Amino acid sequence: MLGVWLYFSLCSITFAQDSFQIEGSVVNANTLQPLEGANIIGKGLFSISSATGTFTIKNVVKGTYSLTISHIGYSSETATITVGPKMDTLKVYLRDTVTELEDVEVNGKTHKRKAQELATVSHTVSKDFLDKNRENSLMQTLKNIPGVSTINIGSGQSKPVIRGLGFNRVVVVQNSIKHEAQQWGNDHGLEIDQYGVETVKIIKGPASLQYGSDAIAGVVDIQALKLPGQNSLKGEVNLLGETNNDLLGVSAGIQGRKNKWFYRGRLTYRDYGDYKVPTDRINYENYIFELHDNNLRNTAGKEADASLGIGFISGNLKSETNFSNVNAKNGFFANAHGLEVRSSNIDYDSSNRDIDLPYHKVNHFKITNNTSVGIGNHTLQLDLGYQNNHREELSEPVPHGYMPTPPDSKERIFDKNTYTLNIKDSFSPNQRHDVAAGVNLEYQDNNIGGWGFLIPAYNRFTIGAFAYDQFEVHPNLHVLGGLRYDYGVLDSKSHYDWYPSTVNNSDGSTSYVYLQRAKNKTLDFGNISASLGISYIHKNTTYKVNLGKSFRMPLANELASDGVNYHMYRYERGNLDLDPESSYQLDLDIDHTTASFSFGASPFVNLFENFIYLNPTSNYYETLQIYEYTQSKVFRAGGEIRASTTVLKNLQLDASAEYVYSRQTSGPKKDFTLPFSPPLSGLFSASYQSKDFLFLGRPQVRADYRITAAQNEIVPPEEVTEGYQVLNMSFTAQMNLFKSAKPFDLRVKLNNVLNTHFYDHTSFYRLIDVPEPGRNLSISLTVPF
Amino acid sequence: MGFSTKIFFITILILVVASCTTDDNAAKDEQKPTIDINYNEGFPQACSQLVRGETYSFKAMVSDNAELASYSLDIHHNFDHHTHDDQDGECSMDPKKTAINPWIFIENYTIEDGLTTYEINIGLTIPNDIDTGDYHCSFSVIDETGWQSRTSVDIKIIE
Known part of the structure; x- marks a missing residue:
């Protein structure tokens, strides 16, 4: 001893x-x-x-x-x-970091652990990912996540597509309030300031249970911003410059907190010119458009956003109110409006920064309040929202069909007010159950104007009630089950043409009639959603199985439209007998993660009983092809695989692939796929972090190589799109220029390094044979203070 | 690890099988019909001048791999030079002007069942009271599946 x-x-x-x-x-x-x-x-x-x-x-x-x-x-x-x-x-x-731990830590579980226990297949995107991958719009930034793609029009606008479905089948949520705009529209983007986003949760599957109608294919949930630390005050200014569209952007944010009160604000301004494509001429059908200086004529735009949030936190009460306004103006390619080839006297090439007709203007104003109160083992969450979306589509007035030359350039105006109220109570009756129940109410009031008619004015009221329980069978085995019922009323308003059309009567006479395009009609819908899933964690591997049923209420245009869309050469006919879409999906998810290596696979099988599809028929209406809203059964399957490894200490390799197979199994387009189906695609990334070098801290170089297969699965009026390979490079570092100051964040990104000429099958401009943007160098500097 | 690897490979297999099964592309019509006025009898040819009060036969050839369904003819003025045709060469245009009584011809036709080639032949008399000037004439055709093709030609209507 x-x-x-x-x-x-x-x-x-x-x-x-x-x-x-x-x-x-x-x-x-x-x-x-x-x-x-x-x-x-x-x-x-x-x-x-x-x-x-x-x-x-x-x-x-x-x-x-x-x-x-x-x-x-x-x-x-x-x-x-x-x-x-x-x-x-x-x-x-x-x-x-935003993702490490929640503010309220009930059982000391990390976000990551909670996500593992949850049976739904979701993907959380951190601020770090957003900062490193930032592209021209939030959705383009999220495109690097397997299973997520976008439908783009131009360089600044894109809408989310999850596993091949988009438009009204994907819900975007911000601060727990569903973002409501004109999601159905081809040329609609997402009116959200991407600089004000910290964490995004993406659900790749039916999620009506929690999010209601429209969350049939997935959800992009932009989560509330992290609470500032006590007695803190901080801010940052971000500067961005891009070479492809001569973009200049600045965004400044500030946030602070005393003890109980906190606030935050942000201002963003972006201004960009026409974007450049790697070609000097575009061949569309038999037309040839010569491009000036590779500029895609009239695709310039600008955006000005402002937001302000004020909050209070004390004991078990937390309340935050946010005001935001997003204002954007974007030009559309001038040589074709929709599919229609246009000539104009406008001198588009005199400047690459002017925004001439056709263009659109959109203003989205939003107020939200999120309040949560803890009472005993209950947490009551109250979300209130008001949104106004005002959108104007302007184009040179031109006569079409029986329509004479319109008096002004206001082709379509949409003004939509949406009021939202969510109430949710979460409680744990004991250690093993996490129960939540709630109601969601929403009222929409959509008005239209302008000389072009596409969708009728309508009012819509929906109410849904849900309850779900997460049950811990065993610390590593969790079951999640829930039920929901929704009821909705849609009230469409009548609409008449402002000009008379020539109608040949059956008795041989001719009359001149102001045609009715939409009727006054009240329709109501009810639907049940449900979900049942299991999560099992075994050492470093998480297994998930989830079966869900989701639904979507038909939209006013799907039900009641009866209008000519001259620019798409089609006449769109609604169908008042449409049922709510319902979809069943089986999801699997396997994730294996160790310190140096991880892989995962998330396959799915999906059945739509009655997918609402705009079917091109073989008949004409006033020389325009009739497209009819019809319902068909649809089978879809596919998924994503991902793997990453740290080969050397500082070298990380990532690979992922995504694929969706879609088939209409009934209806007039039986055996065809669905429109805008994304092709098989893989992304390979290598990133190397070297030692600090001079004043550069944590310098990191990354290469992203995307390989996309051809899309041969098409449906009229699409065209087959060839495969492509494109390389993007980036360099990020912290700059410690001044000893006393906080380090600056530098990001240099080179997109489409080889200036590859390729088409994106899910880009709207693909329809008129416009390739994707060419090489782009962007430099971003974030200065904290 | 062994178990999860197995599951992993099984899921990959499912994905591959799912992507390769029931690909009955052969049965699916994925071809657009064709439409053409560039043959001897095709009418009107680019930059043709048509006289008011005269009767003309508007002719185009259409064909499809499977079955033709319907076609249309749309003639409207281009006094504001808002569009141009898809034919070779540029036609000389009159100065821009405001329409007073422009000619509008909008008509749809069906093609009898079972045809894969067809010649559109529409006899039209140009009304005497309409505005003269630049007009745009467009033909289109749809096949049984819903694929459409169009062609257009710039013409002038004169006194």
Whole structure:
């Protein structure tokens, strides 16, 4: 016994003879405030930072050590330090992360763990991902996630597509309120300031249970911003420049909190010119459009956004009110409006920054309030929302069919008000159950104007009630089951042409009639949604199985439209007998993650009982092809696979692939696919993080190589699209220019490095043979303060 | 790991099988019909001048791999130069002007069942009281599946 004691004390003495002391401090990289309680861990070394952020590790033998500095709510940092005489003190800057832990930590489970236990297949996108991958619109940024694609028109506008379905089949939620605009429209983008987004949850499957009608194919849930820390004040300015469309963008955000009150605000302005395509002429059918300086004529645009949020947090009450306004103006390619070839006297080529006709203007104003109160083991969540979406589509007035030249350029005007109320109660009757129940109410009032008619004015009221329970069978086995019922009333308003049409009567006479395009009609719909799923966690692997039924109420245009869409050369006829779409989906998800390697697969099988489809018929109406809203059975299957590994210490490789197979199994287009079906596509990425270099911290180089197969599965009026390969490169780093200031974030991105000429099957401009944008160099600088 | 690898490969297999089964492309009509006025009897040819009060036969050849269904003829004025045709060469245009009583001809026709080639032949007398000037004449055809093709030609109507 004495021998053992002696041995240890001797050892300590020996070590003490040539040992040193590591001293350092840990600070928050954004606020530069000291961080207390950070763990500093190295091989055989351990320390915790004090209230002043400092730490000391004594008795360290001479040598080189790698220390990991971590703190709850911050991303970990690794520092390499050479221990010896004349050592500097170590200073560590930690960045807070959004995804690490929730503010309210009930059972000490991380976000990640909670997501693993949840049976629904979802994907959470962090601020870090958004910052590194930022493209011209939020949806283009999210495109790098397997299973997510976009339908684009031009460089600044895109709408979400999840596993091949989009438009009104994907719900976008911001601050728990469904974003309501003119989602059905081909040339509609998403009116959300992407700089004001921190975390996005993507659900790739039917999610009506929680999100109601329209969440039939998936959800893009933009989550509430993280609460600022107590007594903090911080902000950032982001500057962005791009070469392809000569974009200049600036966004400035600020947030602060005293004790109980907090606030945040953001201003964003972007202005861009026509985008460049890697060709100097476009061949569309027999037409040839010569492009000036590779510019896609009249695709310039601008955007100005502002938002302000004020919140209060105290004890178990939290309430935040947000005001936001997004205003955008975008030009459309001038040589063709829709599919129609147009000539004009406008001198489009005099400047690549002017926005001439045809263009659209949109303003989206939104007020939301999110309040949650904890009462005993209940949490009551109340969400209130008001949105006004005002959209104007302007084009040169031109006569069409029996319509004479219209008096002005206001082709279509939409003005939509949406009022939302969600009430939800979550409670845990015991340790093993997490129960939630609630109601969602929504009222929409959609008005139309202008000389072109596409959809009728309507009012719509929907109410839905749901309940679900997550049951912990075993700490690693969770079952989630829920039921929902929705009821909706749609009241469409009558509409008459403003000009008379020539009608040949059966008795041989001719009359001139102001045709009725929509009728006054009240329709009501009811539907049940349900979901049942299991999550099983076994060591590093998570298995999920989920079966869901979702629905979507038919839209006013699907039910009641009766109008000529001259620019698409079609006449669209609604059908008042449409049933709500209902869809059944079986999802599997396997995820295996270890420190150095991870892979996952998420296959699915999906059946639509009555998919609403705009079917091109073989008949004409006033020389325009009749397209009819019909319902058909649809079978879909596919999924995503992903793998990533850290080959060397600083080299990470990622690979993913996505595929969807769609078939209409009944109806007039039996055996055909669905419109805008994304082709098989794979993305390979390699990123290398090198050591700090001069004033550059954590410099990282990344290459993304996308390989997309040809899309031979088409439906009229689409065309087969060839496959393509495109390379994007990026470089990110923190710039420590001034010792006292927080580091700047630098991002240099080179998209379409080889200026490849390719078509995207799901781009609206594909229909008129316009290729995707050419090479683009973008430089972004974020300056925190 | 072994178990999950197995599941992984099974799911890949399902994906591959799903992507390859029931591909009955052969039975599916994926071809647009064709439409053409560039043959001797095709009418009107680009930049033709048509005289008011005269009667003309508007002719185009259409064909399809499977079955033709219907066609249409649309003649409308282009006094504001809002569009141009898809034929070779540019026609000389009159100065822009405001329409007073423009000619509008809008008519649809069906093609009898079972045909894969057909010649459109529409006899039309140009009314005497309509505005003279630049007009745009467009033919279109749809097949049984719903594929459409169009062609258009710029013409002038003169006194």
